[in-house]
Amino acid sequence: xxxxxxxxxxxxxxxxxxxxxxxxxxxxxxxxxxxxxxxxxxxxxxxxxxxxxxxxxxxxxxxxxxxxxxxxxxxxxxxxxxxxxxxxxxxxxxxxxxxxxxxxxxxxxxxxxxxxxxxxxxxxxxxxxxxxxxxxxxxxxxxxxxxxxxxxxxxxxxxxxxxxxxxxxxxxxxxxxxxxxxxxxxxxxxxxxxxxxxxxxxxxxxxxxxxxxxxxxxxxxxxxxxxxxxxxxxxxxxxxxxxxxxxxxxxxxxxxxxxxxxxxxxxxxxxxxxxxxxxxxxxxxxxxxxxxxxxxxxxxxxxxxxxxxxxxxxxxxxxxxxxxxxxxxxxxxxxxxxxxxxxxxxxxxxxxxxxxxxxxxxxxxxxxxxxxxxxxxxxxxxxxxxxxxxxxxxxxxxxxxxxxxxxxxxxxxxxxxxxxxxxxxxxxxxxxxxxxxxxxxxxxxxxxxxxxxxxxxxxxxxxxxxxxxxxxxxxxxxx
Amino acid sequence: xxxxxxxxxxxxxxxxxxxxxxxxxxxxxxxxxxxxxxxxxxxxxxxxxxxxxxxxxxxxxxxxxxxxxxxxxxxxxxxxxxxxxxxxxxxxxxxxxxxxxxxxxxxxxxxxxxxxxxxxxxxxxxxxxxxxxxxxxxxxxxxxxxxxxxxxxxxxxxxxxxxxxxxxxxxxxxxxxxxxxxxxxxxxxxxxxxxxxxxxxxxxxxxxxxxxxxxxxxxxxxxxxxxxxxxxxxxxxxxxxxxxxxxxxxxxxxxxxxxxxxxxxxxxxxxxxxxxxxxxxxxxxxxxxxxxxxxxxxxxxxxxxxxxxxxxxxxxxxxxxxxxxxxxxxxxxxxxxxxxxxxxxxxxxxxxxxxxxxxxxxxxxxxxxxxxxxxxxxxxxxxxxxxxxxxxxxxxxxxxxxxxxxxxxxxxxxxxxxxxxxxxxxxxxxxxxxxxxxxxxxxxxxxxxxxxxxxxxxxxxxxxxxxxxxxxxxxxxxxxxxxxxxxxxxxxxxxxxx
Numbered sequence: 001x002x003x004x005x006x007x008x009x010x011x012x013x014x015x016x017x018x019x020x021x022x023x024x025x026x027x028x029x030x031x032x033x034x035x036x037x038x039x040x041x042x043x044x045x046x047x048x049x050x051x052x053x054x055x056x057x058x059x060x061x062x063x064x065x066x067x068x069x070x071x072x073x074x075x076x077x078x079x080x081x082x083x084x085x086x087x088x089x090x091x092x093x094x095x096x097x098x099x100x101x102x103x104x105x106x107x108x109x110x111x112x113x114x115x116x117x118x119x120x121x122x123x124x125x126x127x128x129x130x131x132x133x134x135x136x137x138x139x140x141x142x143x144x145x146x147x148x149x150x151x152x153x154x155x156x157x158x159x160x161x162x163x164x165x166x167x168x169x170x171x172x173x174x175x176x177x178x179x180x181x182x183x184x185x186x187x188x189x190x191x192x193x194x195x196x197x198x199x200x201x202x203x204x205x206x207x208x209x210x211x212x213x214x215x216x217x218x219x220x221x222x223x224x225x226x227x228x229x230x231x232x233x234x235x236x237x238x239x240x241x242x243x244x245x246x247x248x249x250x251x252x253x254x255x256x257x258x259x260x261x262x263x264x265x266x267x268x269x270x271x272x273x274x275x276x277x278x279x280x281x282x283x284x285x286x287x288x289x290x291x292x293x294x295x296x297x298x299x300x301x302x303x304x305x306x307x308x309x310x311x312x313x314x315x316x317x318x319x320x321x322x323x324x325x326x327x328x329x330x331x332x333x334x335x336x337x338x339x340x341x342x343x344x345x346x347x348x349x350x351x352x353x354x355x356x357x358x359x360x361x362x363x364x365x366x367x368x369x370x371x372x373x374x375x376x377x378x379x380x381x382x383x384x385x386x387x388x389x390x391x392x393x394x395x396x397x398x399x400x401x402x403x404x405x406x407x408x409x410x411x412x413x414x415x416x417x418x419x420x421x422x423x424x425x426x427x428x429x430x431x432x433x434x435x436x437x438x439x440x441x442x443x444x445x446x447x448x449x450x451x452x453x454x455x456x457x458x459x460x461x462x463x464x465x466x467x468x469x470x471x472x473x474x475x476x477x478x479x
Numbered sequence: 480x481x482x483x484x485x486x487x488x489x490x491x492x493x494x495x496x497x498x499x500x501x502x503x504x505x506x507x508x509x510x511x512x513x514x515x516x517x518x519x520x521x522x523x524x525x526x527x528x529x530x531x532x533x534x535x536x537x538x539x540x541x542x543x544x545x546x547x548x549x550x551x552x553x554x555x556x557x558x559x560x561x562x563x564x565x566x567x568x569x570x571x572x573x574x575x576x577x578x579x580x581x582x583x584x585x586x587x588x589x590x591x592x593x594x595x596x597x598x599x600x601x602x603x604x605x606x607x608x609x610x611x612x613x614x615x616x617x618x619x620x621x622x623x624x625x626x627x628x629x630x631x632x633x634x635x636x637x638x639x640x641x642x643x644x645x646x647x648x649x650x651x652x653x654x655x656x657x658x659x660x661x662x663x664x665x666x667x668x669x670x671x672x673x674x675x676x677x678x679x680x681x682x683x684x685x686x687x688x689x690x691x692x693x694x695x696x697x698x699x700x701x702x703x704x705x706x707x708x709x710x711x712x713x714x715x716x717x718x719x720x721x722x723x724x725x726x727x728x729x730x731x732x733x734x735x736x737x738x739x740x741x742x743x744x745x746x747x748x749x750x751x752x753x754x755x756x757x758x759x760x761x762x763x764x765x766x767x768x769x770x771x772x773x774x775x776x777x778x779x780x781x782x783x784x785x786x787x788x789x790x791x792x793x794x795x796x797x798x799x800x801x802x803x804x805x806x807x808x809x810x811x812x813x814x815x816x817x818x819x820x821x822x823x824x825x826x827x828x829x830x831x832x833x834x835x836x837x838x839x840x841x842x843x844x845x846x847x848x849x850x851x852x853x854x855x856x857x858x859x860x861x862x863x864x865x866x867x868x869x870x871x872x873x874x875x876x877x878x879x880x881x882x883x884x885x886x887x888x889x890x891x892x893x894x895x896x897x898x899x900x901x902x903x904x905x906x907x908x909x910x911x912x913x914x915x916x917x918x919x920x921x922x923x924x925x926x927x928x929x930x931x932x933x934x935x936x937x938x939x940x941x942x943x944x945x946x947x948x949x950x951x952x953x954x955x956x957x958x959x960x961x962x963x964x965x966x967x968x969x970x971x972x973x974x975x976x977x
Binding site: 041044045046047048049050051052053080082084086089090091092142144271273274275278279280281 | 561562568570575578580581582584679680681682683684686687688714715716717718794795797798801802803804806807808818822842845846847850854
């Protein structure tokens with residue numbers, strides 16, 4: 001490659017809001033359910049039906065907008081986006097084009113170099129989701145399920161402020177954390193409650209004008225996004241290097257093939273004939289409403305990190321990791337409330353819990369054990385009722401089955417044997433059985449002692465207090 | 480006097496007093512429908528079985544004292560663009576030829592709660608697009624005063640049914656004059672209420688920002704009583720408004736002393752039939768004699784109302800009607816290959832020419848590059864027209880005008896020249912653009928015996944002003960009904976004369 005290129009990336013992120021009912025009717029948004037059971041005349045586009053706005057959708061859009069430092073359009077409106085497709089029962093989608101609820105915001109991300117960078121939010125608007133098409137190959141027909149039709153979405157449109165995949169992932173992580181903390185959505189990429197389309201263009205380093213961009217769709221994981229960005233960047237640079245031009249088009253990413261295919265170009269882009277929906281009155285958002293939403297705004301991710309550092313004395317790294325899931329942060333705070341020792345609690349979560357999460361390939365949000373049990377476990381360790389090795393085993397049980405540690409330890413007889421007499425006689429037996437190690441120790445090999453301690457622990461089935469074992473082994477060896 | 484000549488309130492009183500039962504009234508109306516439908520064709524669907532069953536049920540409730548309203552047990556008809564659960568609702572379009580709604584429109588529900596007995600669904604211009612009821616996919620409706628003439632439209636079926644005594648009152652909808660103009664052509668009374676007064680939930684939309692449901696009946700008292708039952712804020716319709724009062728019948732007083740009435744000069748000029756002009760000015764004189772202050776004034780921008788209306792209504796219609804695609808309900812073409820072919824053929828075969836014309840017009844004015852020049856400009860014009868009316872209502876309580884520049888044209892005459900047909904809406908359209916209430920009351924007949932309508936327009940939420948003026952005027956006249964003994968003979972009479 002002879003020339004240097006810069007990649008310019010902007011994102012359109014759709015987030016499914018966590019309302020109980022749909023955006024324009026009172027049908028449930030609950031996932032699952034037999035096809036077309038969560039439907040009514042409104043969300044199936046029956047003649048004569050009319051939409052009525054769900055206030056909670058506005059509330060969620062406002063909380064996200066305020067958290068992302070946006071200007072609120074206090075007079076906003078809904079517009080119809082007209083296009084024919086069977087998953088869209090009215091053949092228009094109610095969205096916001098002319099006066100979206102939020103504009104001109106930003107979020108701050110950390111860059112690879114550890115610096116901070118603001119990514120601009122162009123706008124956030126509210127809209128309805130479409131139904132689902134099911135192609136029945138067997139019967140050679142297509143079926144439509146309108147259960148998802150009318151589920152509320154917000155679309156967050158960023159400015160073209162990102163320059164590489166790392167920044168894109170950092171931005172998405174940031175959005176996810178903000179929105180999860182607000183309780184506005186669970187933001188799961190795999191399940192589709194968060195969807196990202198990537199707008200990407202390349203230009204020669206130093207150029208002021210933007211290159212022609214493409215829009216990439218069908219990105220279902222952070223990894224797919226990173227791969228798609230790399231793939232598209234290369235594809236566009238190759239085109240330019242060959243003296244060809246990039247066509248403005250929408251492309252579909254195939255993560256299995258790690259390549260993309262053009263879906264439609266700008267030339268055959270549809271004219272959506274947007275116009276204000278006459279069935280919905282303009283939405284007027286009062287100062288009082290905005291203030292009330294602000295007052296209810298919960299502590300967000302960044303604020304929590306700072307508080308964890310100040311209040312609990314956690315290192316920045318720990319605070320960041322614990323708060324990367326709102327659920328985990330809640331678990332942390334509740335456990336600390338019950339047993340104190342924040343650093344200890346954080347260690348359990350960061351080391352053991354994270355290890356198990358990885359092993360089980362699960363999400364931190366799905367941790368199901370109760371803080372009461374973790375607090376009890378920590379207390380038992382502190383009091384010397386069990387040693388750390390046993391405690392790890394017990395933790396696994398708590399993690400998997402949420403067992404009560406006291407009962408479990410009792411039942412399995414895992415309590416530390418603090419009977420010095422019994423311990424002493426076991427150690428004596430171990431020393432007698434390992435004369436070579438004893439000799440090595442006396443010969444100056446400190447390591448031999450570790451072996452003898454280990455053998456003792458094994459003989460005690462792990463139930464001995466290691467500090468005490470250490471002390472007695474040392475004592476017996478030196479006499 | 481036969482039952483069919485009674486007004487809705489008169490019949491309601493008789494039912495209440497036990498002089499006639501709801502079932503007898505329904506049976507008599509159904510008999511009359513059977514007799515007259517071959518010549519009038521006011522209905523798309525007659526629900527004989529449902530009506531009789533419902534009448535029996537209502538009669539029981541009346542006897543039990545649980546239904547006491549003035550309209551309980553009175554048989555009526557619903558324009559076929561309002562959803563009725565279990566009863567076919569077609570908008571007089573092939574594309575909905577078999578559509579049976581799963582729910583009932585809120586306005587209809589309100590009437591049912593007051594004991595309405597639905598006889599059937601009335602014919603209309605397809606999707607309410609037209610002024611003659613000739614664009615119906617199920618055949619024309621004929622004017623009961625002369626079956627060679629149209630009843631007007633788009634609520635032509637409702638107005639003809641009321642005029643012919645095929646129901647005691649009916650519901651119409653008015654987007655650009657569709658209640659007032661056919662009321663005037665059929666010699667009946669109809670009100671288009673202030674936008675937002677009657678719920679649109681269940682009204683199959685034509686131009687959502689202009690559509691409003693209203694009553695059609697034999698006189699002003701009926702209309703006021705029906706409107707009182709129909710109106711109400713509906714949480715299911717975001718555009719419906721909470722009014723401070725839903726009382727309309729207290730305006731039924733014969734007193735217009737001091738009422739300020741303005742007559743727009745621009746509504747009396749070119750294009751207005753001389754006989755219509757004479758009858759309307761005569762009505763103004765009558766009101767003046769009764770103590771009203773009548774003045775002529777200059778209402779500006781009237782020339783811009785028609786283009787603004789056709790841009791806005793067609794734009795909204797092009798989007799509103801996109802849901803009719805053969806996927807979920809209604810007509811689907813029998814032969815197609817793939818999705819687009821199904822869409823194209825179902826819609827091409829399902830919609831009539833006038834509907835297609837407006838969908839094309841509407842799609843055009845909304846398309847990118849034209850939106851500002853057409854749609855936005857039309858919206859601005861609409862706002863200016865509203866300002867003009869605001870100014871007028873600073874000086875007048877009521878604006879008096881013709882409902883239509885002409886009496887009912889002969890069948891087939893209007894459709895030949897759509898532009899002329901559009902111009903026929905000139906006196907009614909501004910009222911929809913400004914969201915105002917308007918009423919049409921009979922004010923005479925032309926030399927051919929065809930009825931002429933007087934339109935009274937009020938300020939927003941001032942239905943009571945126009946009801947009071949219309950009532951006072953109506954008191955000076957005898958109610959006329961066409962002679963329906965030999966309906967088809969009327970046409971013969973005219974043939975002989977010309």
